[in-house]
Amino acid sequence: MNVENLFASFKHALGGAYLGDRTIERTVGTIDPGKVYDLWITVERDSFHNAVAHLCTEYTPHLSVISGDDLGENVALNYHFTVGWGERYGEATFTIRTMLPKSDLSIPTITDLLAGAQTSEREKIEFYGIDVVGIPDSRNLFLPEGATIHPWRKDLEEETAKEVKRMVKWEGRNE
Amino acid sequence: MNNDSINLKVGQCAATTYTVPVGPVHPALKEPIRFSFDLDGERIVGVDIKPGFAHRGIEYMGMKRNLIQALYLSERICGICSISHPLAFTQAVENAAGIEVPPRAQYIRTIIGELERVHSHLLWAGVGAHELGFDTLLHLTWNVREKSMDLLEELTGNRVDYAIPIFSGVRRDVPAEKAHLAYEALDYYKSLLQQMIDAFLHDKSVEMRTRDVGALTYDQAIELCAVGPTARASGVKKDVRQDMPYLAYADMDIRAITPADFGTEPRGDVYDNIIVRLLEVQQSIGIIEYCLENLPSGELMSIPKVPALLAALKKASGEGIGRHEAPRGEVIHYVRLAEGVEELAVWKVKAPTYSNLMAWVPKFLGDEIADVPIIAASIDPCMCCMDRVHLADAAGNKTTRMKEELVRLSREKTRRICG
Structure with a gap:
């Protein structure tokens, strides 16, 4: 895994939309220590789909999961890919981060590039209230059908608590 | 009986698919799940998967506790x-x-x-x-x-x-x-x-x-x-x-x-x-x-x-x-x-x-209803405990099949193919 070349190809492909990168190098093994890498890049939302398209062109990525982080004014989305799987020490985690303002929580789907992303995208729709534009199926996945709460949004904790209380009461439990 | 009526009957028969919801499974399991299978005869032609019946909000709870x-x-x-x-x-x-x-x-x-x-x-x-x-x-x-x-x-x-x-x-x-x-x-x-x-x-x-x-x-x-x-x-x-x-x-x-x-x-x-x-x-x-x-x-x-x-x-x-x-x-x-x-x-x-949720879809498609238990089990042992199955025909008439009946279908298939 040539980290510099990987970052350089994304910089070249995305231009000004490439906002930065970070490499975390870790030493593993106790007898003959080796190196493994966690790689991060941050991109503008408008070029996010291009970034994933570039990743799919240059590599055969695996999407582990998408994580979110409510930062107050914005929600950060971290797409945790891995690249280079298939050989010993060949793989690194490669996270593409993009920031969505709370005033416009939308992002294009990447299911056209990697169909397996759908599960994680649907989870972000329900848990953060994000509009994933173009996703083939946007129904609730883990939350009950019809539930409109977004439990991982810190600004909506009051609504979440109220709804959870209502559901618990509906189930006939006391707490 | 004229040819038109025969054609109509054949057409009606071919258009009949059954929707077979499987699950949700036992709520004590990690991930109870509901499959909705579209069947053409015994053959699975469509599947919809709905997990989340026992979503416990563990990540949410974890963020309220010390490490x-x-x-x-x-x-x-x-x-x-x-x-x-x-x-x-x-x-x-x-x-x-x-x-x-x-x-x-x-x-x-x-x-x-x-x-x-x-x-x-x-x-x-x-x-x-x-x-x-x-x-x-x-x-x-x-x-x-x-x-x-x-x-x-x-x-x-x-x-x-x-x-x-x-x-x-x-x-x-x-x-x-x-x-x-x-x-x-x-x-x-x-x-x-x-x-x-x-x-x-x-x-x-x-x-x-x-x-x-x-x-x-x-x-x-x-x-x-x-x-x-x-x-x-x-x-x-x-x-x-x-x-x-x-x-x-x-x-x-x-x-x-x-x-x-x-x-x-x-x-x-x-x-x-x-x-x-x-x-x-x-x-x-x-x-x-x-x-x-x-x-x-x-x-x-x-x-x-x-x-x-x-x-x-x-x-x-x-x-x-x-x-x-x-x-x-x-x-x-x-x-x-x-x-x-x-x-x-x-x-x-x-x-x-x-x-592996999405991998289930191509795995099920084209196989038979009797293969559901083993295909469901093939990716994850926690998901195989299907507690009941509802069968609905095109007119919306529903019957209920317990997990045992689905297993019976699977076993009958084993006996059938083993002669």
């Missing part, structure tokens, strides 16, 4: 993989906080992780045999599995939820006086492995019920981000222990196992899932043996006092990713720690079934 409390919560995400989540979680937090783990602790974590793989794969094999109607093999497999559960109890004190990993190391040692128990168990499994392979892979009825059933192609496995034995059965050489080594796996030459290691071309069907899991039991035995023979001496935790550990974690800030190859595939935990705060700022957990 050590969250660690014990992570152990309860799954009753079968009860060390897989703590292994990924501790690594994520240790990576974020820059905490070192002593070599002996890394080896002990690996031993328990691999023992879990042995008992999980044997559990799965027994469930698979039961779904096919081969209960003798279920009893043999689960009897054999007990040895690994007994050993886990001897080494950790518990048959499940071992409470071994803690940030900066492990809570308990593998004492020298108990090592002979581990060697005994390994010898026991070595002596039985060929018998298991013969019983599953050289049995005509097992082969007829699982060959080309529930197939997932190599390209589909990659496109759908499948993980673990589900992906490896399709020939995808993806295994975190090989690809991005960690713990004691970095000291060994681990290779992802595919059906090619059994000398057959990968087809991604249920039979190939059996091959991969049985060979992985053999691989795990080798890993445990290596760890026992090369167990480094030294401390168990780099920060042994819990108050000091909590204080170090409270001071830490940053992000960390932890991954582990659980029996069913890649587990990944992402954490963000904020300085001065005892709780996790962000905790995202991804279990293998989450990644």
Whole structure:
């Protein structure tokens, strides 16, 4: 895994939309220590789909999961890919981060590039209230059908608590 | 009767599909699930999957607790993989906080992780045999599995939820006086492995019920981000222990196992899932043996006092990713720690079934309703406990079929094809 070349190809492909990168190098093994890498890049939302398209062109990525982080004014989305799987020490985690303002929580789907992303995208729709534009199926996945709460949004904790209380009461439990 | 009326009847018949909801399953399981199958006769032509019936909000709860409390919560995400989540979680937090783990602790974590793989794969094999109607093999497999559960109890004190990993190391040692128990168990499994392979892979009825059933192609496995034995059965050489080594796996030459290691071309069907899991039991035995023979001496935790550990974690800030190859595939935990705060700022957990959900769709399509139990079981043993099935015809008339009836259908198919 040539980290510099990987970052350089994304910089070249995305231009000004490439906002930065970070490499975390870790030493593993106790007898003959080796190196493994966690790689991060941050991109503008408008070029996010291009970034994933570039990743799919240059590599055969695996999407582990998408994580979110409510930062107050914005929600950060971290797409945790891995690249280079298939050989010993060949793989690194490669996270593409993009920031969505709370005033416009939308992002294009990447299911056209990697169909397996759908599960994680649907989870972000329900848990953060994000509009994933173009996703083939946007129904609730883990939350009950019809539930409109977004439990991982810190600004909506009051609504979440109220709804959870209502559901618990509906189930006939006391707490 | 004129030709028009015949055509109309034929047309009506061809257009009739049945929707068969399967589940949700027993709510005590990790992930009860509901499948809605569209059937054309016995053939599955469409499937919709709805998980989430027992979503407990573990990540949300974990973010309201201190890190050590969250660690014990992570152990309860799954009753079968009860060390897989703590292994990924501790690594994520240790990576974020820059905490070192002593070599002996890394080896002990690996031993328990691999023992879990042995008992999980044997559990799965027994469930698979039961779904096919081969209960003798279920009893043999689960009897054999007990040895690994007994050993886990001897080494950790518990048959499940071992409470071994803690940030900066492990809570308990593998004492020298108990090592002979581990060697005994390994010898026991070595002596039985060929018998298991013969019983599953050289049995005509097992082969007829699982060959080309529930197939997932190599390209589909990659496109759908499948993980673990589900992906490896399709020939995808993806295994975190090989690809991005960690713990004691970095000291060994681990290779992802595919059906090619059994000398057959990968087809991604249920039979190939059996091959991969049985060979992985053999691989795990080798890993445990290596760890026992090369167990480094030294401390168990780099920060042994819990108050000091909590204080170090409270001071830490940053992000960390932890991954582990659980029996069913890649587990990944992402954490963000904020300085001065005892709780996790962000905790995202991804279990293998989450990644393999979408792989179920191509696996089911084109197969028969009687194959549902074994295909559902083929990716994950927690999902096979279907408690009931509702059948609805095109007019909306509903009938209910219990899980037992679906299993009966599966068994009848075994008898039918075995003559």
